[in-house]
Amino acid sequence: MxxxxxxxxxxxxxxxxxxxxxxxxxxxxxxxxxxxxxxxxxxxxxxxxxxxxxxxxxxxxxxxxxxxxxxxxxxxxxxxxxxxxxxxxxxxxxxxxxxxxxxxxxxxxxxxxAPEFDVKLDAKKKITKYDIVADTELLDKEVANIQKRFGKIIPQETVVEGAAIAGTFVNEEKELEKKSTIELDSIKGKVNKKKFLGAKVGDVIELKTKGLFDDDHKLMGALGMSHDEIHGLEIPLTFTIEEINITELSEVNQELFDKVFGPDVVKSEEELREKIKEDAEKQFQTQADQQLLNAVTEYLVENTKFDLPAEFLKKWLAVSGENPMTPEQAAAEYEKSEKGLRYQLIEGKVLKDNDIKLDFQELKDFTKGFVKAQMAQYGQVNPEEKELDDIVTRVLSNQEEAKRLQEQLVSQKLLNFYKEAITFKVKEVNYEEFVKEVYK
CATH class of the missing domain: 3.30.70.1050 (Trigger factor ribosome-binding domain)
Structure with a gap:
């Protein structure tokens, strides 16, 4: 041979x-x-x-x-x-x-x-790294939310400012009938609010979906519809009032602190606000990290230049799947997948050039942390080690789940590497400013 x-x-x-x-x-x-x-x-x-x-x-x-x-x-x-x-x-x-x-x-x-190329991490135009802080306005809102969550519910005869209104939304043409509880404060516009103020249990209010809430996501929840179904939805609605309540805010005292965090964990309003700030900024860090990884990915794809064997890849795509493609379909698929392929090659190059490796013990430890976090959400804060090990073994025996967790761990390792290797433009923002700048 x-x-x-x-x-x-x-x-x-x-x-x-x-x-x-x-x-x-x-x-x-x-x-x-x-x-x-x-x-x-x-x-x-x-x-x-x-x-x-x-x-x-x-x-x-x-x-x-x-x-x-x-x-x-x-x-x-x-x-x-x-x-x-x-x-x-x-x-x-x-x-x-x-x-x-x-x-x-x-x-x-x-x-x-595969093409040969170099990955340059010294960005000429600095990538923005966001430092999201929990500002005073957010802390005020969160303290008020906690007071409301643990407050006393008081039934009302009529709708008043600050009321929570339970009822049923109906649109016969769409065969919509959805029970929901809405906050009067979330209703948008003076005209809509005027329809609610003074209304009683049993009253039927005529509304329109367009501009009903101050946030379309609240309309999604109220009507039980998906994002795609809500987008551009303009239909009339009736809302039959079934219950009206206001919440008398809980006092900010030791009893409230103990309800929220457990006995004697927090002992003053100052400590309460510090704890809220700490928890909020942990959550913000996760979003900021994901945005940073996305920004670095975009930068590297845009600024790492190399050619691909495009014609070969189109021919390969045409025959590699379960259902053969026409040349036109394969070309369209290539256009959709080219950017992802480029980043896979760049990612592989970064991992290889910088000796970033992943061993099975690291994957097991990472999976254990993931499982512990999930169990904690359901109140299991101190699981036994054997129980954890058994769950980790089951999770990693599922190839799809193991692959997903491996990709997450690789992304985490790359993010840590990028934070050390790249000089960023650091920008401190509050959460609302972050959302406006990143998600526009």
Whole structure:
């Protein structure tokens, strides 16, 4: 057997695999002998069927099967031994004059080669790293929310300022009938609020979805609809009032502190606000980190220039999935996936060049932390180590879940690396400013 590679250009190559009868015949003969031993053909005793009959019946299919196995194994071994960094999988070149009746065969495969490039982390235009702080306004709101959450509910005869109103939204055309509780303070516009103020239980209020709430996400919750269903929705509604309440705010005292955080964890309003600030900024940090990773990703994709074997990849996409694509469909799919492929290559280069590795113990520890955090949400704050280990083992035995967690861990490692390796423009903002700048 002989394998050779011819470079078409820097990103494309053709590998030729030549197989002769000497490479596969012994294996084919051994299989046919075994077939003869087991063959059960009428008119012949078991094991006594003439070899000529066995070869005539099975010889070609066994030979084709063995040649294909040999071809696949030799090609895979060649790619590994030559350390060829390829994209996609080798594509067999069609041969019009190919003949399985011959003894010797030559197969050709197209390869798409990964480009060579350098990743520069010294950004000319500095990437913004947001430091989100919990400002006084947010702390005031959170203290008020806690007071309200642990406050006393007082039924009302009519809707007054600050009321919570339970009722049913109806639109017959959309077959909508949804029970909801809404806050009067979340209703948008003087005209809409005027319809509610002074209304009693049993009153039916006519409304329109457009501009009803100060935030469309509240409309989603009130009507039980998805983001796509709510987008651009303009329909009339009726709202039948069923219950009206106001909440008398809880006093800011030790009883409230103990209800929120447990006995004697917080002992003053100052400590309460500090605890709220600490918890809020932990949550903000997660969002700021994700935004930073996204910003670095965008920067690297935009500023790391290299060519890809585009035509090869389009051909590969056309045949690699469960359902073959037309050239036009493959080209469209390539356009959608090119950016993701570029970042995969960049990410791999960063990991390799900076010796950022991931071992199984790290993945187990990361998964354990993930499981503990989930259990804590359901009140299980001190699980036993054996229980944790058993859950981690089950989670990582699921290939999809293991892959997802591995990707999260790699992203975390990259983020930590980027924070050390890149000089950012640091900007301190409150949460509202962060949302306006990032999500616009």
């Amino acid at each position: 002989n394998i050779t590679k011819e470079n078409v250009d820097a990103l494309n190559a053709v590998v030729k695999v030549e197989i002769s009868a000497a490479d596969y015949q012994d294996k084919v003969d051994a299989i046919l002998v075994d077939y003869r031993k087991k063959a059960d053909i009428p008119g012949f005793r078991k094991g006594q069927v003439p070899m000529g009959m066995i070869k005539k019946q099975y010889g070609k299919s066994v030979m084709i099967d063995e040649v294909n196995k040999l071809l696949q194994d030799s090609l895979n071994n060649y790619l590994v031994e030559e350390k060829l960094d390829i994209l996609g999988n080798p594509l067999p070149k069609m041969q019009d004059d190919f003949n399985w009746e011959a003894d010797d065969y030559a197969f050709e495969f197209e390869l798409g080669l």
